[in-house]
Amino acid sequence: MSLAAETAAKPATSAHAIEAVSLGRRYGDVVAAESVSFSVAKGEFFALLGPNGAGKTTVMHMLTTLVQPTSGSASVMGHDVVRDAEKVRRQLGMVFQDPALDERLTAKENLDIHAVLYGIPRAQRAPAVQQALTWASLAEVGQRRVRAFSGGMKRRLELSRAIMHGPRVLFLDEPTIGLDPQGRRHLWERIAALREDGMTVLMTTHYMPEAEACDRVGIIDKGKLVEIGAPREIIAKHPGAKTLEDAFLKLTGRAFRDEEATAHELVVNFGKRGGEHTR
Numbered sequence: 001m002s003l004a005a006e007t008a009a010k011p012a013t014s015a016h017a018i019e020a021v022s023l024g025r026r027y028g029d030v031v032a033a034e035s036v037s038f039s040v041a042k043g044e045f046f047a048l049l050g051p052n053g054a055g056k057t058t059v060m061h062m063l064t065t066l067v068q069p070t071s072g073s074a075s076v077m078g079h080d081v082v083r084d085a086e087k088v089r090r091q092l093g094m095v096f097q098d099p100a101l102d103e104r105l106t107a108k109e110n111l112d113i114h115a116v117l118y119g120i121p122r123a124q125r126a127p128a129v130q131q132a133l134t135w136a137s138l139a140e141v142g143q144r145r146v147r148a149f150s151g152g153m154k155r156r157l158e159l160s161r162a163i164m165h166g167p168r169v170l171f172l173d174e175p176t177i178g179l180d181p182q183g184r185r186h187l188w189e190r191i192a193a194l195r196e197d198g199m200t201v202l203m204t205t206h207y208m209p210e211a212e213a214c215d216r217v218g219i220i221d222k223g224k225l226v227e228i229g230a231p232r233e234i235i236a237k238h239p240g241a242k243t244l245e246d247a248f249l250k251l252t253g254r255a256f257r258d259e260e261a262t263a264h265e266l267v268v269n270f271g272k273r274g275g276e277h278t279r
């Protein structure tokens with residue numbers, strides 16, 4: 001390949017931080033995501049909104065290389081999530097839907113492990129950990145075991161951990177779920193602060209005020225992206241809708257979705273339990 005062609009093909013020049021093209025994932029007969037196409041600009045805050053079982057986590061996991069797409073393609077900072085998975089991983093930070101801290105360890109120890117895993121040089125580790133604790137307003141409890149933390153403290157710790165290695169793109173899967181209003185507010189202030197730093201954020205949420213605070217929202221239902229745009233644009237598109245929630249309910253209906261969510265949870269939990277018995 002000529003140098004010019006190489007330069008032209010160089011992926012990191014993409015204008016988008018995230019791009020999904022007809023992205024899909026099947027689990028046997030279950031279509032978890034289908035033909036999902038959208039892009040997120042650098043520095044943009046983008047929310048994926050959808051009922052339980054809509055496919056939000058599946059899309060997020062494909063974008064973060066944790067799940068392989070069964071159709072379509074996606075890139076993060078210009079790197080293909082399948083072909084260049086390693087490069088994609090180096091660009092991103094992630095807060096998982098379920099808490100992913102070692103509760104037996106202190107906050108500081110949890111961050112230490114992450115610093116080692118992400119190759120933060122030894123000399124920079126202690127200051128990086130301290131900075132992360134301070135950023136999360138946890139400096140005073142850094143030596144305490146995470147088990148004793150409130151939900152909000154755990155979430156702030158996970159968020160500060162996710163940005164510790166300086167990622168360009170942050171993925172937050174229902175970051176504020178289960179928090180009391182104070183905890184949610186405190187965490188949200190930290191998330192909002194990232195906007196000032198130019199961070200690109202893709203988050204999933206059930207809370208309309210959080211989605212409304214994002215630059216753009218993608219509404220996903222039964223694996224498909226059914227709407228995308230700035231919150232105000234989406235409201236304007238749906239006659240009679242005064243709020244994003246009105247538009248959301250018009251698009252996704254009012255039926256309960258607990259079953260879709262629990263079918264998979266049952267399989268996962270059964271698998272986990274099975275694993276324990278066979279040990």
Ligand SMILES: Nc1ncnc2c1ncn2[C@@H]1O[C@H](COP(=O)(O)OP(=O)(O)O)[C@@H](O)[C@H]1O
Pocket residue numbers: 027030031032050051052053054055056057058059260261263264265
């Ligand atoms: N590993 C899996 N195996 C089988 N089905 C799955 C798996 N992961 C997700 N699903 C199914 O895919 C659909 C979307 O799930 P998910 O992406 O977790 O939705 P959401 O995050 O919007 O609640 C659901 O029907 C779920 O049961």
Ligand SMILES: [Mg+2]
Pocket residue numbers: 056057058097173
């Ligand atoms: Mg989910």
